[in-house]
Amino acid sequence: MINKTAVEDGVTDLRKNSNPRIVISKCLGFEKCRYDASGVESATVRDIVSEVNPILVCPEVEMGLSIPRDPIRVVFFNRKTRLVQPSTGMDLTSDMIKFSLNFLQSIPPPDGFIMKSKSPSCGIGGTKIFNNPDDDIPVAFGDGFFVKAVKDIFPVLAIESEETLKNPLVKKAFMHRIRASVSSREK
Ligand code: SF4
Secondary structure (H helix, E strand, O other), X not given: OOOHHHHHHHHHHHHHHOOOEEEEEOOOOOOOOOOOOOOOOOHHHHHHHOOOEEEEEOHHHHOOOOOOOOOOEXXXXXXXXXXXXXXXXXXXXXXXXXXXXXXXXXXXXXXXXXXXXXXXXXXXXXXXXXXXXXXXXXXXXXXXXXXXXXXXXXXXXXEEEOXXXXXXXXHHHHHHHHHHHHHHHHO
């Protein structure tokens, strides 16, 4: 016999299933997984998470780096960007690309992304790019390596950072787009 609690649980599950699925950088309030073992609290992200089903990811840790770890950065090499760890000389580009593609193809279809700004992995447009691993001054700004893979695989989905979502208009447009994505995948 199905009791009331089970029915209520079922209704809750159904409601949750039709909630947007948003991939979120884990350091945005879920785990202290940044290179220096810190996290970033974001009231906006917390607010959005209450309305969605979050899919959390920390590409750097999940591809095998430790917490804490020496910083990594994006560097030009032969006119292409590479992901490197200056202190060890390691080139992490292939590992990051492999992790990102595997991860993005293994999750249930997402409706949008909230990524940590400026990160060499999760940054959207504002990630520093250097000419040499040890330079102090960037020569350009671009996407982090995980975000490049996101844009390749899900080119039409909404993607914002904890910084851009502080703008109420950006947040409203983001929520509108992810709800539209839910509607289209439920048709
Ligand atoms: S920015 Fe991305 S890779 Fe860096 S700690 Fe946060 S989730 Fe991990």
